[in-house]
Each structure stands twice: as C-alpha cells, then as structure tokens.
Amino acid sequence: xxxxxxxxxxxxxxxxxxxxxxxxxxxxxxxxxxxxxxxxxxxxxxxxxxxxxxxxxxxxxxxxxxxxxxxxxxxxxxxxxxxxxxxxxxxxxxxxxxxxxxxxxxxxxxxxx
Amino acid sequence: xxxxxxxxxxxxxxxxxxxxxxxxxxxxxxxxxxxxxxxxxxxxxxxxxxxxxxxxxxxxxxxxxxxxxxxxxxxxxxxxxxxxxxxxxxxxxxxxxxxxxxxxxxxxxxxxxx
Numbered sequence: 001x002x003x004x005x006x007x008x009x010x011x012x013x014x015x016x017x018x019x020x021x022x023x024x025x026x027x028x029x030x031x032x033x034x035x036x037x038x039x040x041x042x043x044x045x046x047x048x049x050x051x052x053x054x055x056x057x058x059x060x061x062x063x064x065x066x067x068x069x070x071x072x073x074x075x076x077x078x079x080x081x082x083x084x085x086x087x088x089x090x091x092x093x094x095x096x097x098x099x100x101x102x103x104x105x106x107x108x109x110x111x112x113x
Numbered sequence: 114x115x116x117x118x119x120x121x122x123x124x125x126x127x128x129x130x131x132x133x134x135x136x137x138x139x140x141x142x143x144x145x146x147x148x149x150x151x152x153x154x155x156x157x158x159x160x161x162x163x164x165x166x167x168x169x170x171x172x173x174x175x176x177x178x179x180x181x182x183x184x185x186x187x188x189x190x191x192x193x194x195x196x197x198x199x200x201x202x203x204x205x206x207x208x209x210x211x212x213x214x215x216x217x218x219x220x221x222x223x224x225x226x227x
Contacts, residue, residue, distance in 0.1 A: 033215070042117075042204050042217030043158070056213055088156060092215075100146045100165075100208055102215060104158035 002027055004093050004105035012111045013081050021076040021108045025093030032074040033102060034066060035090040043090055049074050050097040078110075086112045115140045117207050119218035126195045127226050133180075134190045134221045136205030146208040147181065149190045152220070153201040161203070164188065192223075200225045 005024045013019050025032050031050045035043035045058035049068035068074045072093075078085055088109050092102035116139045126132035138147070149161040164172045164181050171179050176196075180189045192199055205218040 040219075042206075042219050043215075045214050045216075048213070058214070090158065092158075098210070098213060100210075101148070101160065101163060103160065104150070106155065106157040109156075 004029075004091055004103055006089075006091050006105040006108050008108060009106070010109045010111075012113065014113050015081055015083060017081050017112075018077065018079045019081060019110060021078075021089050021091075021110070022073065023076070023091030023093075023105060024073045025091075026103050029093035029095055029103070030072050031094045031097050031099065032068060032072065033092045033094070034074070034076045035092065036060070037088040037090055037107070039087070046076070048097075055097060081112045083112050086110060115142070115145075115207050115209055115212075115216045117205050117216050117218040119205055119221050121221045122219070123222045123224070125224040125226055126192070128195055128197060130195055131191060131193045132195055132223065134192075134203050134205075134223070136188045136190070136218055138186050138188065138205075138207050138216075140186065140207065140209070142209060142211060144210060146210075147179075147188045148206040148208065148215075149177070149179070149188075150204045150206060150217075151199075151201045152204060158204070162190065195225050197225050197227065199223060 033048040034046040037043045048056040052068045088107045090107045091105045147164045150158045176193045202220045207216045
C-alpha cells in the first residue's frame with residue numbers, strides 16, 4: 001500500500017519564476033492538504049483540496065494556488081517566487097474531508113535563489 | 114486561530130532511558146484532536162500518537178504515551194526505553210474540527226545518546 005508520494009524531491013528556482021509541486025495521496029484517501037515548513041519551524045497550513053475544490057485556506061497570498069485532479073492527486077503552484085518561499089513543502093492526505101488524522105509525504109525541498 | 118507551543122527546542126536522553134516532551138495549546142473549543150508527529154532527517158512526518166479530547170484516558174502506542182491534561186491544555190509525550198532511532202524532531206499538532214485545520218508547534222529536537 002503506497003503512502004503519500006511527492007515530486008520532485010528537490011527543486012532550485014530563481015526569484016520571479018513559477019514552480020509546480022506534485023502529490024499523490026495515500027491509497028483510499030480523497031483529501032489533500034499542503035503545508036509550508038520553513039527551516040527550524042513547524043509546518044504552516046497553505047490549503048486543502050477535496051472533490052477538486054479548495055475547501056480551506058491558510059494565511060498565504062494568492063501567489064499560492066493549487067489543483068486537485070479526478071484521481072485525487074494534487075498540485076501546488078507558486079508564482080513570482082520570492083526568496084522567502086524557500087522551504088520544505090509537505091503534502092498530507094486524509095481519508096475524507098473531516099477525517100481527524102493526516103498522513104504526510106516526504107516533502108519537496110524548494111530553494112529560491 | 115489556535116496556537117500550539119513547544120517550549121523545549123532541544124532535548125537529549127540516554128539510550129534506554131525515559132524522556133518527556135512538553136506541549137501546550139490554546140483553544141476555546143471543547144472537542145478537538147491532538148497529535149505527536151516525528152520528523153527524522155529523512156524529512157517524512159510520521160504519526161506517533163493521537164489523542165481525542167473527549168477521551169479522558171491517555172493514549173499509548175508501545176513505548177510512546179501521552180499525558181493529556183485538558184483543563185491545563187497540556188499534552189506531553191513520554192518516550193520509554195529510548196532507542197537511537199527515536200532521534201528526530203517531534204512536533205505537537207492540534208486539529209480544529211470547526212476550522213478543519215491542523216496547527217503545529219515549532220518542534221523539539223530529540224537527541225538519543227548511546
């Protein structure tokens with residue numbers, strides 16, 4: 001049973017560029033959440049997708065957008081990258097929208113130069 | 114918004130000994146969930162243990178147990194018989210059913226000394 005997978009593992013971009021990160025949820029899960037984890041910090045909630053719609057959003061600017069596909073996989077897009085966007089981006093999936101437990105993927109390390 | 118505080122940035126424990134990691138949270142909700150996640154250098158966040166606020170009994174998972182004090186809004190993690198593989202960052206997390214969001218603390222880095 002595959003867990004949550006994310007790609008790519010690492011990514012290096014320059015300021016102003018755009019980036020797309022990908023996530024496949026754990027088998028049987030239909031809800032995906034994205035988190036940003038800056039160095040030395042805990043994960044910060046970006047948004048959550050269910051039934052291909054954004055259901056909840058944290059305190060992140062519109063430069064952060066996402067998408068969920070019919071197979072429940074998800075993408076996180078960040079436009080106009082800033083140096084401060086450098087972080088580990090974690091994807092988490094759950095059994096349903098209101099499930100109380102999330103399972104995390106290994107993350108994508110984004111470096112913005 | 115809810116807040117989660119981990120006041121111990123770093124902790125260390127001798128192998129085979131017991132260590133307790135602290136977590137406090139602030140909320141006005143009466144029903145919620147609390148979690149401890151482990152993040153080793155491989156970066157993958159691994160669920161260690163979960164506690165439902167309406168349950169008075171403290172959760173246990175093998176060598177891991179919690180001390181949940183709802184009135185004090187405290188949720189500490191006890192690791193017994195510490196092993197080298199327990200070395201990692203440990204994050205305390207709160208799930209708000211009303212907001213359907215997770216809130217994380219800043220983490221405690223645990224070192225296990227052989």
